[in-house]
Amino acid sequence: MENRRVMMDQHTNLLQLEEHMYHLVDVETPNVFRNLFPYSEVPKIAFNDRIVPHHMPNEIWITDTTFRDGQQSRAPYTTEQIVTLYDYMHRLGGPKGKIRQCEFFLYSKKDRDAVYKCLERGYEFPEVTSWIRANKKDFELVKQIGLKETGILVSCSDYHIFYKMKMTRKQAMEHYLSVIKECLETGVSPRCHLEDITRADIYGYVIPFCLELMKLMEEYKIPIKVRCCDTMGYGVNYAGAVIPRSVQGIIYGIMTHAGVPSELIEWHGHNDFYKAVTNSTTAWLYGACGVNCSLFGIGERTGNTPLEAMVFEYAQLRGDLDGMDTRVITEMAQYYEKEIGYHIPSRTPFVGKNFNVTRAGIHADGLLKNEEIYNIFDTDKFLNRPVLVSVSNTSGLAGIAHWINTYFSLKEEKRLDKNDPLIVKVKEAVDKEYEDGRVTVMTDEELISMIRSCCKELNREMLTR
DSSP, X not given: OTTOOEEEETTTTEEEEXXXXXXXXXXXXXXXXXXXXXXXXXXXXXXXXXXXXXXXXXXXXXEEOTTTGGGSSSOOOOHHHHHHHHHHHXXXXXXXXXXXXXXXXXXXXXXXXXXXXXXXTOOSSSEEEEEOXXXXXXXXXXXXXXXXXXXXXXXXXXXXXXXXXXXXXXXXXXXXXXXXXXXXXXXXXXXXXXXXXXXXXXXXXXXXXXXXXXXXXXXXXXXXXXXXXXXXXXXXOXXXXXXXXXXXXXXXXXXXXXXXXXXXXXXXXXXXXXXXXXXXXXXXXXXXSEEEEBGGGOOSTTOBOBHHHHHHHHHHHHSXXXXXXXXXXXXXXXXXXXXXXXXXXXXXXXXSTTTTEEOSHHHHHHHHHOGGGTOSSOHHHHHSOOOEEOOOTTOHHHHHHHHHHHHTTOOGGGOOOTTSHHHHHHHHHHHHHHHTTOOSOOOHHHHHHHHHHHHHHTTOOOOOO
C-alpha cells in the first residue's frame, strides 16, 4: 500500500491513486463465463452499471492488418499487389502518418520480398512491422530484416489457455513472458496480441499479465505494446455493460490498473455481431491511441474493422482529416475490383457501387434539386464519387442525362445535354419499360445494355468509364 503513488491525471487535472494491486488468479478449472457465453444460446449482454470515464488520448491513429489478418480469409496477395497497396496506404495516411503501421507475415519468400520492397520506399509511415511465430528463429528473421517491432500471439482467455494450449494460467503467463524476453533480448519491440480478450478474466489474468509486461518494459527500456483482440466480435460499447464484453471496461482496466500508457494500447476488432466499427471508436474514446483495421474489412470470418470506416470516424471525432487523402480510398477500391479481382458488395459504405446512389423516385427528385438532401457529405470532393440518381419513369430527359454524365464520369466538354439524340433514345426505351407495367427503378446493368443498343442504332461509339 505504501508503494502506491499519487499522480496528477492530465485529462481530469485531479490527483489519482495508482491501483496496481492485481495478482494472477491461477484457477484450477477454466472460467469460460458460461453465464455470458452459453454456446447453445445466443450470447448474453449483462450490465452492472459500473461506468468508466471518457479518456480520449491527445493523438489517435490507425494501424493496418490487410497483409496479415486480411490475408487469412482470401487468396494471398502478390508481392506487386502488396507494394501497390502499401503505396496507397502511405498516400491515404497523409503527411502526419495517420495510418501509422502495416503488419506483414514473414513466412514465405513472397512475403519477405514484399517487406523488403516496402522498406525500400523509405516511408516513415506506415511503419513496416511483422507478425511471427513465438520462437527464436523468427525473432532473428525480424532482426535480420531490420524491423523494429513484431507482433506475438499471447492468447488470454481460458478457452485458449486451457482448451487449446493445455496449460494453466500460470504456465501460460510464464511461457509468454519467456518468449517476450527473447524478443526483447534481440532488441525488437514486442506487440502482444491478447487474443480473445472479450472472453478473458480481465482482473484475474489480463491485468496481472500486463503489469508483468510493464515491468519488462521498465527493465529493458524497450516499448511493449498491448493489442486488445476482440477475436470473436463479442465486445460491446454499452455504458454499464459487464467485462469481459465491455470495450471501455477493458481499456480502462489495462490503462488505469495495469499502467499501460495510451500510446501502447491498440484495439483489434472483428465484425461477428456488426460491432467492429463502434467498438473501435469506443476504444479511441476510452484511451486507446491505436485501432487496428483491414481494408474493406476483409479478414477472418465476418472480417475486421474496415480501415476506410475508421478514416471517416477519425474525421468525425476530430473535426478534421489531419491531412488524410480520402480520395485514395476510391482508387484502392477500383484497384481491388480491376486488378485484384475482388468484388466489393455494392452497398458497402464509402466504396460500394451504390453507396451514394439514390433509387427511390421521390428521393431522386429531391436530390436533383439539391444533392445535400440525400447525400451524406460531398462525396465528389472526398471520394471522387459524385452522387448518382437512379433512373425510373419519373426521371425525364434531365434525370437520364444526369445519370449518364455521372456514371461515366464525363468531363465538362463531353457531357451530354438532355436534348442529345442518345438521351432521347434512352428515354424512349425507359418509357417503354414502364408502359409495359414495370414499377421498380432501372438497374445499372439494364441501363448500360440500353445505352449500348441505342449507341448501335445511332451509329455512335459506346460510352466508357
